[in-house]
Amino acid sequence: MVEGKRIHEATATPLGRKPARILVVDDDSTLNRFLTAHLKLAGHSVTSASRWSQAEIALAQSEPDLVLLDLKLPDADGLEKLPTLSETCPVIILTAFATIDHAVEAIRRGAVDFLTKPVNPNAFDLAISRALSASEMKREYELYKRQAKSAADMTLLGRSPQMAQLKRMINVVGPADTTVLVLGESGVGKELVAAAVHEASPRADKPFVEIDCATLQAALFESELFGHEAGAFPGVERRKEGLIESAEGGTVLLDEIGELTSQLQAKLLRVLETGRYRRVGGTRDLVANVRFVASTHRDLKTLVERGDFRADLYYRLTGFTLEAPPLRDRVEDIPLLAEHFLSRRHFARHATKAFSANAIDALMRCAWPGNVRELRNVVERAALMSGDSPTIKPSHLGELAGGVSTKREVVFAFDHPPTLDEITEVYLDRLLADKTLSRTDIAKTLGVSERNLYRLINARKSAQDGVS
Ligand SMILES: Nc1ncnc2c1ncn2[C@@H]1O[C@H](COP(=O)(O)OP(=O)(O)O)[C@@H](O)[C@H]1O
Ligand SMILES: [Mg+2]
Incomplete structure (x- = not known):
């Protein structure tokens, strides 16, 4: 390996880290072997491919943490593959054509870094290390965001008798694995109720995922929920797992289910009834191991009467209904x-x-x-x-x-x-x-003397002590 040029100045130092899954895609067999051996030596688990078709097979089997991609492959143009590939994992571009144009274009299409051949081992180590820490940080940040949400914002507050009753119901229905429908006006906390049902269930340590039926387009809804196979849509080259699959063992919230089109209602009914579903473009049935909770601010019964909501789906959902009371x-x-x-x-x-x-x-x-x-x-x-x-x-x-x-x-x-x-x-x-x-203000407001105010306060305190 001879001197290689790097586009960016080094800012991070290589450090010992967790082993990563890395896919090396390059038809230069000498370089490919060298990079693969070098990465394995650093403790990573490496798959190598010399053509795009091989890379595709590897990508379909498992999602790598990082891809090293040659821009010029015998059966594909790396630049063209970049936009879709870089959506799922960081990509570092390798190319013999060291022009700034290539670098700019690759970065624009989503590559995290760019190495020119021949590759300098130090520059190479640094690029790998940087790409992996960046993606690790991103993952940690996502995790942190989720946890922060669950801790601070996902607690159902309220001591009113209505809320106490609701919480009792949640504790009853939580552990049962039935489908639950959460009703209530907009803004009453239906999502928190659904999350509380999940927390009260044996699935609590598994994922809780929400799908917003109101804002997702019909076409997307299906692929979001069920996933899709490679080639299911034009330009989609990779299989994607759906929310049901990623929530494996956990709970899926179908938020604002009253907004679903009748076509999607039918598809949803099938999963609810059979526990089976298919990825978009797929031919194989998959088994759903999730619990469904649905929510809506609508009066589903009226929707059913008007013919806007399937009666069979309605009965599937209303096995157990929780009602979040309005704030007033x-x-x-x-x-x-x-x-x-x-x-x-x-x-x-x-x-x-x-x-x-x-x-x-x-x-x-x-x-x-x-x-x-x-x-x-x-x-x-x-x-x-x-x-x-x-x-x-x-x-x-x-x-x-x-x-x-x-x-x-x-x-x-x-x-x-x-x-x-x-x-x-x-x-x-x-x-x-x-x-x-001040205490003086309070006494004045109540129309009692300060001495009497202190008597009241003390009486209140001892009553409270007696209770607790
Ligand atoms: N009982 C509650 N305790 C704490 N926060 C609540 C409660 N109910 C609602 N919220 C907060 O109010 C907002 C709206 O709640 P959300 O669950 O999205 O309402 P809905 O889905 O019923 O429209 C959220 O920020 C939520 O955290
Ligand atoms: Mg909501």
Whole structure:
């Protein structure tokens, strides 16, 4: 090997790493053998191909972590293969034609790097190492993103009797492997309910994947869900596994299932009934080992009556139905949710803010037609609007859909007619939670002396201690 030119300056150092699966595609047998031996020596698992047709077979068998691709192959032009190939894994281009044009074009078509022949071993090691760390970082980032989502955003909050009931139902239906239908208005948290069903099931440590029936085009829906064989569409040269396959052992959420076309409803019914499906363009039946959860904000029954939704699919889905209640029916969850969305912003901005009691009141009086999603948006906007102020006041909340009256209306929500003591407790808790109010302010608001206020607080404390 003689001196090779590199297009990019080296910025990373080679380091010891996990063995990777690498595919070397080059018809220069001497170079191919050398690169293969060199990579194997570094502990990688290497497949070599001297023609594109061989590469295709290798790619169909397993997905490599990295491909080294010669631009000029006897049966293909590497540049033409690049766009599709680089979608599935990083590709480093090898070529004897050291022109900057080739390099630019290869990078433009998705190559991560470019090496000219003859290949310099040091430059080669560096390119491999860089490409693998970049893809490893990307994978870790994806994983991190998923975990962050599951930890912070996937917890179903709410202490209202309605939510407590819903959570009990989730714990009943979770472990059973039946199909579940989640109903509820837009923004009530149907996706979180579906995720909670998954978490409560023996499949919890397997993937939870969502497919959005509302936004996916019909043609894509099928290949997303079932996957496709190589050649199923013009220009598609590789087999792709569908969501059902990638969720193996886990749960698939069919989000907003009411939006599916009747053709897709029929295809879905087949999987639900038989547990079998086919990749697009495939002839073989595959067995689905997933649990299905569906959700919709629509009244499916009416859709069935109008002939817009298949009755047989409807009955398949409605074996077990969970209903996520609208936010206006569980007003007492509003403070908790508002605090939650505000604290998520703290995490991002390292600043602590709190709601004034008036702001919480205003939030509790709103009708929330957009439910929890709307509340989240209002809280995030209010956190911005309040600027440097540590307190979020009603003026920061903007126009609320329920309309906020200037009358001092205090909303209490109980699941039973409350006693006077209970009202006192809740009202006291709420005033104490408002960090902008001093004890003197609170006593004044309640119309009691400060001494009496402390008596009330102590009584409240010992009642709480008695409970816990
Ligand atoms: N009970 C809840 N606890 C915490 N966050 C919630 C809750 N319900 C909804 N959310 C949040 O509100 C937003 C909308 O929820 P989503 O599940 O997408 O609603 P839907 O699918 O019913 O339209 C999401 O950001 C979600 O995290
Ligand atoms: Mg949704």
